[in-house]
Amino acid sequence: MQLHSFFNSSTSYRVRIALALKGLSYDYLPVNIRTGAHHEPQYVEHINPSAAVPALVDGDFRLGQSLAIVDYLDAVYPEPRLIPLDPHQRARVLELAYLVSCDMHPVNNLRVLRYLQDVLGASPEQKDAWYRHWITEGMAGVERLLARDRQGDWCFGDQPTLADCCLVPQIANALRMNCDLSAYPRSLEIYRRALEHPAFEVAQPQRQPDYVG
Known part of the structure; x- marks a missing residue:
């Protein structure tokens, strides 16, 4: 198995x-999205037509889009399940995962921030204000979902799910961008727990072979 990845994505x-x-286990294949490696013809044609990271290669099967990849992994390698089978639990996990991955991340990813600055002429201060606005909007929603539905040590139970897989990287990025997250104690509690979990620890950006400080 191969994962085409960028450490800070x-x-x-x-x-x-x-x-x-x-x-x-998998082979880690770095794709530097800062230098545009994800747009190289070889990568787009043979690995990921979406010209993005991540991309998973499992034998002859190639797949992009992180949520689709996790769903595939659950189907082919079902233990432990990250998207529950119970309809209500599944819906709760997907609700939070989609809030992060559909409402928050797309408006604050690298290509959007670069477009704001390089094409629309936003100042660094305006770009940072944009980022923090959408973090505030999204994290407030996450915190309300957790206040209503959280169970156990993680977002929805005593084991991590897709919701935690989405929430933890979003918090890490927000902290890297100097966002004040003190208003979201439930989310931060989960994030701090994740820092002590071996699977979350080994996945951190600074543990990846292409990490640049």
């Missing part, structure tokens, strides 16, 4: 966590 981070939770 939160979507790649999600998949690294999932692979570690399932105890699956």
Whole structure:
């Protein structure tokens, strides 16, 4: 198995966590999205037509999009499950995962921030204000979901799920961008627990072979 990944990509981070939770070994193949390696014709044509990271190669099967990858891993390597089978539990996990991956991450990823600065002419201060606005909007929603539905030590139970795989990288990125997350104690509690979990620890950006400080 191969994972095409970038150390600081939160979507790649999600998949690294999932692979570690399932105890699956893989070859790490760096794709530097800062230098545009994800747009190189060879990568787009043969690995990921979406021109993005992550991309998983499992034998002859190639797949992009982090949530699709985790769903695939659950289907082929089902233990431990990250997306519950129970309809209500599944819906809760996906609700939070989608809030992070659909509402928060897309408006704050590298290509959007670069477009704001390089094409629309936003100042660094305006770009940072944009980022923090969407973090505040999204994390407030996450915290309300956890206040309503959280069970156990993690987002939804006593074991990590896809919700935790999405939430932890988003918090890591927000902290890296100097966002104040003190208003979200439930989320931070889960994040701190994850820092002590071996699967989350080994998936951290600074543990990856392409890490640049």
